[in-house]
Amino acid sequence: MRKLILLVILGMFLAFPFSVSAQDNAGLSFVTVQLWPEYDQPSMLVLVDFQTAAEISLPAKLSFRIPSDADLIAVASDAGSGQFLDHPYEGPTAEGEYQTFSLVIEENKPYRFEYYQPLSFDGESRIFSYLWDNGYAVENFQYLFLEPLDVTKMTLNPNFTKQETLNGLNYYKGEPVQLAASEQYALTVLYSKTSDTLVSDAQAVQIAEPVNEDTPGRVSLTNSLPYIIGSLGIIMIAGGLTYYFQWGRHASGSGKPRRRTHANADDMATSVYCPQCGARAKPTDRFCRTCGARLRHEET
Secondary structure, three states: OHHHHHHHHHHHHHHHHHOOEEOOOOEEEEEEEEEEEOOOOOOEEEEEEEEEOOOOOOOEEEEEEEEOOOEEEEEEEEEEOOEEEEOOOEEEEEEOOEEEEEEEEOOOOOEEEEEEEOOEEEOOEEEEEEEEOOOOEEEEEEEEEEOOOOEEEEEEEOOEEEEEEEOOEEEEEEOOEEEOOOOOEEEEEEEEEOOOOOHHHHOOOOOOOOOOOOOOOOOOHHHHHHHHHHHHHHHHHHHHHHHHHHHHHHHHHHOOOOOOOOOOHHHHHHOEEOOOOOOEEOOOOOEOOOOOOEOOOOOO
16 A cells, blocks of 8 residues: 555656646746837737746746737747747637736747737827736846838837837837836837838838849840841751752752653554644544544555
8 A cells, every 4th residue: 555655656746847837926038029010900010029037847838918909810939040930829818908828838948929909090190008917027028119111200118228220120129127026017109100001011022223134034135136146047057958958869860861762663663643733643543632633544
């Protein structure tokens, strides 16, 4: 009996490290919130990158809350080289003013979730509020804001500390902060723009310069003309040589002397000629085969 109890306890001890446990007090080494307003939709695209702290026991199940009016579109894990692959998750489930979803963290590497959230429009002005309220302590929390197109005025609160330009677009970074467990982070965005143009539309492939004969990949008639003329010349030479050899064979064959045939003396003696047209007839003919005149046969 004692051996059985020891075996059960030992089995539970060995299985414990491999079980997935929900950790409400888990810590995150970093969280980066990217806000892309009016990127490919007239709303705010929110991308949240995070990684668990080194001391967290894995695998661990983490839960995150997003606003109730948000549309969760992806949960992914870092596959290296800046690529993210879809990662399984549960939810989201509505909980008051939030939606909650969860995922199992298996490796200590970056993960990401993305969602769309509506903007508030007031003429040319747009207003958006972001709130981090997930209960995890964060060693390094930072936001990254992408400036939309045709902006005339923009306000970020807290204000950005660094600006970068990449591919003609302006990016603003907030100051990194450390958050304690259950500490919130609020961000308010207010900007005005003169059009409804989306960033993805402007970033579509466009012709940088007029297409001409020097455009790479374009076939130019001027550049190809020497090749066309050369090809025609080769065809004409080949045709001339073919005609020459064919005509030469024909001429050599027709130049052979024809074998002459000589009539026998007997045939000449018995020949009958038409007195009317002079055509030669057979001895048995009574009328000329050419003009129909009556033939005269000399008696021998």
